[in-house]
Amino acid sequence: MSYAYLFKYIIIGDTGVGKSCLLLQFTDKRFQPVHDLTIGVEFGARMITIDNKPIKLQIWDTAGQESFRSITRSYYRGAAGALLVYDITRRETFNHLASWLEDARQHANANMTIMLIGNKCDLSHRRAVSTEEGEQFARENGLIFMECSAKTAQNVEEAFISTAATIYKKIQEGVFDVSNESYGIKVGYGNIPGPQGGRDGGNTQGGGCCS
Amino acid sequence: MDLVSKYQGYVGRVFGNENSDSNEDSYVERLLDRISNGKLAEDRRTAMVELQSVVAENRGGQLAFGAMGFPVLLSVLREERDDVEMVRGALETLISALTPIDHSRGPKNEVQPALMNSDLLSREADSISLLLNLLAEDDFYVRYYTLQLLTALLTNSPTRLQEAILTIPNGIIRLMDMLLEREVIRNEALLLLTYLTREAEEIQKIVVFEGAFEKIFSIIKEEGGSDGGVVVQDCLELLNNLLRTNASNQVMLRETLGFDPLISILRLRGSAYKFTQQKTINLLSVLETIQLLIYGGQEADPSRHTNRLTNITALVKVLDQLLMLGVESQWAPVPVRCAALQCIGDLIAGHPQNRDLLATKLLGEEPNVESALNSILRIILRTSSVQEFIAADYVFKSFCEKNPDGQKLLASTLTPQPQSMTYAPYEDDVHMSFGSMLLHGLTMSESNGDLETCCRAASVLSHVLKDNLQCKEKVLRIELEAPVPTLGGSEPLMHRMVKYLALSSSMKSNDGKSSARNTYVEPVILKLLIVWLSGCPSAVQCFLDSRPHLTYLLELVSNPATTVCTRGLAAVLLGECIIYNTSTDSGKDAFSIADAISQKIGLTSYFLKFDEMQKSLLFTSAKPALSRKPLTRSTAASMAEIEDVDENEALDQKNDHPMLVSTFDLQFVNFVKQLEGDIRDKTVEIYSHPKSQVAVVPAELEQRNGEADADYIKRLKSFLERQCLEIQDLLSRNATLAEDVARTGGSGSSGHERRPSSGAERVQVETLRRDLYEASQRLEMLKTEKSQIESEAETLKNFAAKMEAELQSLSNAYNSLEQTNIQLEDEVKALRSGGSSGGGMSAKDIEALKAEAREEAQKESEAELSDLLVCLGQEQSKVERLSARLMELGEDVDKLLEDIGDDDDAGLGEDDEEDED
Numbered sequence A: 001m002s003y004a005y006l007f008k009y010i011i012i013g014d015t016g017v018g019k020s021c022l023l024l025q026f027t028d029k030r031f032q033p034v035h036d037l038t039i040g041v042e043f044g045a046r047m048i049t050i051d052n053k054p055i056k057l058q059i060w061d062t063a064g065q066e067s068f069r070s071i072t073r074s075y076y077r078g079a080a081g082a083l084l085v086y087d088i089t090r091r092e093t094f095n096h097l098a099s100w101l102e103d104a105r106q107h108a109n110a111n112m113t114i115m116l117i118g119n120k121c122d123l124s125h126r127r128a129v130s131t132e133e134g135e136q137f138a139r140e141n142g143l144i145f146m147e148c149s150a151k152t153a154q155n156v157e158e159a160f161i162s163t164a165a166t167i168y169k170k171i172q173e174g175v176f177d178v179s180n181e182s183y184g185i186k187v188g189y190g191n192i193p194g195p196q197g198g199r200d201g202g203n204t205q206g207g208g209c210c211s
Numbered sequence B: 001m002d003l004v005s006k007y008q009g010y011v012g013r014v015f016g017n018e019n020s021d022s023n024e025d026s027y028v029e030r031l032l033d034r035i036s037n038g039k040l041a042e043d044r045r046t047a048m049v050e051l052q053s054v055v056a057e058n059r060g061g062q063l064a065f066g067a068m069g070f071p072v073l074l075s076v077l078r079e080e081r082d083d084v085e086m087v088r089g090a091l092e093t094l095i096s097a098l099t100p101i102d103h104s105r106g107p108k109n110e111v112q113p114a115l116m117n118s119d120l121l122s123r124e125a126d127s128i129s130l131l132l133n134l135l136a137e138d139d140f141y142v143r144y145y146t147l148q149l150l151t152a153l154l155t156n157s158p159t160r161l162q163e164a165i166l167t168i169p170n171g172i173i174r175l176m177d178m179l180l181e182r183e184v185i186r187n188e189a190l191l192l193l194t195y196l197t198r199e200a201e202e203i204q205k206i207v208v209f210e211g212a213f214e215k216i217f218s219i220i221k222e223e224g225g226s227d228g229g230v231v232v233q234d235c236l237e238l239l240n241n242l243l244r245t246n247a248s249n250q251v252m253l254r255e256t257l258g259f260d261p262l263i264s265i266l267r268l269r270g271s272a273y274k275f276t277q278q279k280t281i282n283l284l285s286v287l288e289t290i291q292l293l294i295y296g297g298q299e300a301d302p303s304r305h306t307n308r309l310t311n312i313t314a315l316v317k318v319l320d321q322l323l324m325l326g327v328e329s330q331w332a333p334v335p336v337r338c339a340a341l342q343c344i345g346d347l348i349a350g351h352p353q354n355r356d357l358l359a360t361k362l363l364g365e366e367p368n369v370e371s372a373l374n375s376i377l378r379i380i381l382r383t384s385s386v387q388e389f390i391a392a393d394y395v396f397k398s399f400c401e402k403n404p405d406g407q408k409l410l411a412s413t414l415t416p417q418p419q420s421m422t423y424a425p426y427e428d429d430v431h432m433s434f435g436s437m438l439l440h441g442l443t444m445s446e447s448n449g450d451l452e453t454c455c456r457a458a459s460v461l462s463h464v465l466k467d468n469l470q471c472k473e474k475v476l477r478i479e480l481e482a483p484v485p486t487l488g489g490s491e492p493l494m495h496r497m498v499k500y501l502a503l504s505s506s507m508k509s510n511d512g513k514s515s516a517r518n519t520y521v522e523p524v525i526l527k528l529l530i531v532w533l534s535g536c537p538s539a540v541q542c543f544l545d546s547r548p549h550l551t552y553l554l555e556l557v558s559n560p561a562t563t564v565c566t567r568g569l570a571a572v573l574l575g576e577c578i579i580y581n582t583s584t585d586s587g588k589d590a591f592s593i594a595d596a597i598s599q600k601i602g603l604t605s606y607f608l609k610f611d612e613m614q615k616s617l618l619f620t621s622a623k624p625a626l627s628r629k630p631l632t633r634s635t636a637a638s639m640a641e642i643e644d645v646d647e648n649e650a651l652d653q654k655n656d657h658p659m660l661v662s663t664f665d666l667q668f669v670n671f672v673k674q675l676e677g678d679i680r681d682k683t684v685e686i687y688s689h690p691k692s693q694v695a696v697v698p699a700e701l702e703q704r705n706g707e708a709d710a711d712y713i714k715r716l717k718s719f720l721e722r723q724c725l726e727i728q729d730l731l732s733r734n735a736t737l738a739e740d741v742a743r744t745g746g747s748g749s750s751g752h753e754r755r756p757s758s759g760a761e762r763v764q765v766e767t768l769r770r771d772l773y774e775a776s777q778r779l780e781m782l783k784t785e786k787s788q789i790e791s792e793a794e795t796l797k798n799f800a801a802k803m804e805a806e807l808q809s810l811s812n813a814y815n816s817l818e819q820t821n822i823q824l825e826d827e828v829k830a831l832r833s834g835g836s837s838g839g840g841m842s843a844k845d846i847e848a849l850k851a852e853a854r855e856e857a858q859k860e861s862e863a864e865l866s867d868l869l870v871c872l873g874q875e876q877s878k879v880e881r882l883s884a885r886l887m888e889l890g891e892d893v894d895k896l897l898e899d900i901g902d903d904d905d906a907g908l909g910e911d912d913e914e915d916e917d
């Protein structure tokens, strides 16, 4: 259960865009064809490897329905990464991106890495938002961008992993004070903190028992 | 000023205008005026101090403040942040306004100003977010008072605050940040969070998202683990709130930190013999955590089951700590030991790997190593605490459930013991096998006359035997030597158990009134026997091998001095003697048992025992397993102190003895219900089938090849006789049943004793009455049928007589024919000798004639015989149907039943007469 770093993610976006499906595909490699409305927030976790380092991802999948907005906002500040998802077959979910982004900028910490995801790309025949539009929105707002499918698993791993890679790079560059856990990053037990130029405390939180 | 006058009006309306109140009103009003309108900073501060003290000391002050003060003070908090002293003062005043002054004074239903004020404050627009904002202030006291104020708000109106806090982004995050603060603030924040997370799933999740688990465990560690103070308790309470009904949080804990931090809290350090009350509470709280994880989340949550299994598998690492606390540690207080044992039971219930692991655990140090199961058995036999017995017994219950191999393992050491071993004193039993220890316990009372140990051992034995035929058979073979060698030979263990059962009943009746103990000894031993006999004919055989057993059991079923449950269980045991009976010996077969029940008890009142038992509280409130209340600051102390149930409390009519509650767990209750159904079915079946010896097989009624007529007739005759006997048998059984019906009906009508106490019951009585009416009509029909049958029997008998007479006359005719024949032959001879050769009949002709006559006679008699037999067969089946129907009849109407009684008497009279024929 030991890891070099632990990153907290949130998944946000309109209801029905496939947030829970993305998480399930990532953690369990399964697809769920029926829409189980998420109530509040659900939790998932998985270990990945970046730069040969084990990294634990803790992922909170939030409810997209408007009525849960006030609850889900509480999760922004403590997250290191966010997957902002829209549905390429439903234009309105793309149009709402600006308001989601505004929420994130307002409540999250400034260093949060945001990945824009155009989901359901398996349904290309019903496409309502072009890849270029997605790319452009991402570029204008400084986001990473990817189209994927929770159904076919296309790009799902990549989306989660490249978000982690970006965060990892930021750590290496010393952007974060990793001893401050409120950025959604935790240094694992027994890890020699990576960044050379970083000004982190680099202690292991007094957790004597290495496993 | 506007504001103040507005609120003044409000106060007048709400609280009335008593003089004392209006004095305080005007005083508070003046102070508020000085605070909001005063020009001199110093004067405003003094006013605040005065206001605080009047609100802190005086109900009237609190009321007056509530009516007018909130807007004024909130505006101080909002607009005068720079004046730290004013802000502190305002916060202190608000805290005082929300703190109850003295509960004991004044009438109960009086308005509680503190509660009112909480409500008013939480309704003030944005008050909560204003307070949360104050948590970011630099001044220590401002943050501290703010936390206290929030806690007070939360205690008084929890849901409102929980809802409000969710709508404020970063609200909970602010509170979580307080956990990293200086100790005083941290502890206050901890307390606040425990209130905030009670039954609020979304808040629980956010708190966990914010890293609550890490923070909780690191505080616990800092505070010294289970040796720490009340802060550790608060941490654990918060932890339990986060996990209790929240599978998602359980997954989060398991997947990130794992359960190791829990193990390290359970690990006893340093002075393992010192258990302060605080330490006890801390340990109980962690044990509760373990239990919550084993339970797996909310009852209705579909993911609970998988989550539960994964948790249990991961929690197996805790087993050693649990054994330490529950079994090995001599100094752990009883509640801790109980909780640990219960966790062990939960951990192995339905989990084969964990079960097998427990079976391999060894405790103690060389040379006194023994298996953990043996140590737990010793607790069962020896503890002075009923609670501890129950918890330890639960371990065996869980271990044996659906675990035939485990049962076999335990039973393998149950072997007959030499006298010296069985009755040896208790000491130094570390080297005893499980079986010897158990047998020793079962027969303890021989040496000290106390059935308590026997009863506990019986409970364990019933787990070992449950659903395991092999073990049942094995234990059946155990013979015990007589306690006093001179008194005859050995007896089976089972008989010894029945003896103890009888002993406990007699002890009770000697006592006059029963003590708490005696309420459970009988049921526990009865449960053992019921489990033993279930599905095991040889056990039934063994039980019935001793004649007095049946008699004793029959008495116990109708013994008014014992409890509903004892009677019910005795009835169940009796029923098992019917349904699992494969014996053919008369007197011991299912028939005889059923007859004995019907004669000695009456079927209706026999089955009533089942109903009564199932209506008892024990049955209706049976739970699957032991359950505990959540530990909170207010309940913890009392839970930690309970050393044992009070005997008096146990005798309290409302609460059954905990021992009984654990005996009658849901499984056993369901098992008994199912048995009851089987018993009813089997009884009906028995009463509707004739004995095999009188079954009519048409082929057998034919004359066999080469059978002489006389033999044939003899055979038929004896067959008739047997049928006649059987008819009589059936009739007398019939009469018993009718009597039974009559008696129940009678008690129903003469029974104003029954007093329909509720409308529902009266309705029920009405329906019963209607049923009775129907039944009586059916009975009427049956009666006519019966008299028909009887008259048929009469006719048949006449037939038989007539036939005999005809046979007689036939043989007479034959004789005379023969006579004539001889004469004729003589004549022929005479004629021949006379030389005449012509005329007259030849001898051949005569022979032919004779044969013809004989044949005719035979045919006739045969036809009549078979007619008779057919009639008898018909009658037989009528009697069958009649008895079945009588079985079905429930109760009866008085009037009708008296009639029946008379008729039956008459019927019986007739029978008697027939017998004399």
Ligand SMILES: Nc1nc2c(ncn2[C@@H]2O[C@H](COP(=O)(O)OP(=O)(O)OP(=O)(O)O)[C@@H](O)[C@H]2O)c(=O)[nH]1
Residues within 6 Å of the ligand: A013, A014, A015, A016, A017, A018, A019, A020, A021, A022, A032, A033, A034, A035, A036, A037, A038, A039, A062, A063, A064, A065, A119, A120, A121, A122, A123, A148, A149, A150, A151, A152
């Ligand atoms: N074809 C296709 N369907 C998908 C894909 N992802 C999700 N869906 C479907 O879209 C529906 C909604 O998916 P969810 O993951 O439950 O949506 P959500 O974003 O979690 O919705 P909320 O929980 O209400 O916020 C489901 O019926 C999925 O089967 C995908 O990649 N391709």
Ligand SMILES: [Mg+2]
Residues within 6 Å of the ligand: A019, A020, A021, A036, A037, A038, A061, A062, A063, A064
């Ligand atoms: Mg969802």
